[in-house]
Amino acid sequence: GAVVSQHPSWVICKSGTSVKIECRSLDFQATTMFWYRQFPKQSLMLMATSNEGSKATYEQGVEKDKFLINHASLTLSTLTVTSAHPEDSSFYICSARGLAGGLDYEQYFGPGTRLTVT
Amino acid sequence: LAKTTQPISMDSYEGQEVNITCSHNNIATNDYITWYQQFPSQGPRFIIQGYKTKVTNEVASLFIPADRKSSTLSLPRVSLSDTAVYYCLVLGGSQGNLIFGKGTKLSVKP
Numbered sequence: 001g002a003v004v005s006q007h008p009s010w011v012i013c014k015s016g017t018s019v020k021i022e023c024r025s026l027d028f029q030a031t032t033m034f035w036y037r038q039f040p041k042q043s044l045m046l047m048a049t050s051n052e053g054s055k056a057t058y059e060q061g062v063e064k065d066k067f068l069i070n071h072a073s074l075t076l077s078t079l080t081v082t083s084a085h086p087e088d089s090s091f092y093i094c095s096a097r098g099l100a101g102g103l104d105y106e107q108y109f110g111p112g113t114r115l116t117v118t
Numbered sequence: 119l120a121k122t123t124q125p126i127s128m129d130s131y132e133g134q135e136v137n138i139t140c141s142h143n144n145i146a147t148n149d150y151i152t153w154y155q156q157f158p159s160q161g162p163r164f165i166i167q168g169y170k171t172k173v174t175n176e177v178a179s180l181f182i183p184a185d186r187k188s189s190t191l192s193l194p195r196v197s198l199s200d201t202a203v204y205y206c207l208v209l210g211g212s213q214g215n216l217i218f219g220k221g222t223k224l225s226v227k228p
Contacts, residue, residue: 004161034215043205044162044218093161095216107209107216109154109161 002028004096006110013084013117021079021113023094029074030096034107035067038091050077074098084117091115122206127223136193138222140206143187149208151182151189156203156221165204166191193224201226 003026013019023033032051036044048064050056050071058064068080077096081088095109123141130136142151150169154162166173168180168189179192193200203221 006161036218043220046215046217049215091159095161106164106167108164112159112161114159 002026002096002098002106002108004030004094004108004110006092006094006113008113009111010114011116013115015085015117016083018080018082019084019115021081021092021094021115023077023079023096023110025075025096025098025108028096028098030077030098031074032097033071033077034095034097035069035077035079036093036095038093038112044093047079081115084115086117089115089117122208122219124204124206124219124222126220127225129225129227130196131227132197133195136196136200136224136226138191138193138204138206138224139188140191141188142206142208145186145208149186151180151186152207152209152216153178153180153189153191154205154207156205162205162218196224196226198226198228200224 005024007022034049035047037047038044046059047062048056048058048069050069052071052074056069066082071077091112091114093112095107097107150167152167153165155165156162166178166180168182170182173180181190203223205218205221207216
């Protein structure tokens, strides 16, 4: 199957700093990328959807100025958590959808990034 | 987006067949049914996808009745490593977004 990578796999940062998480589709072109957040023992919550070259669409309740998403190419999307606070500590997961495996609506997930804000 | 309902948790023993049923009463004509598996601190992993009747791959089988208002994921002869959360989702073609419900936490015991 198609492979999606995330970097870093985990990060610890101080409160008030910004953190960038990268999501890459390694062997296919991702027309759409998604960012999810998952708190302990909870399900994945969709944060935003981005299409290459256009602005991201944020889900209700997600601050677009705090969670900056850039989808500059068909293989890379970045999520920047600005002015991070301890409540932003979570598991961030990206997924990518594109022409892979013969189905243009299959969605492949990255391994996730564990963010801890101290 | 069709809302899905699945049991919160299930217990099983090694070697048994496990069937997890998902209800999606409001499924639309162009919706596909997809199941994902997630281990702790990992991203979800695609298991199987189907539209109607039965789909089988090397990992699982998916049974979908004619009215498509429910589906059943069947895991044959589970092992301890199948302990995970299983999510049932419906997706409307290339325009849909995957919205996750609570999933079913499967615990396989020795």
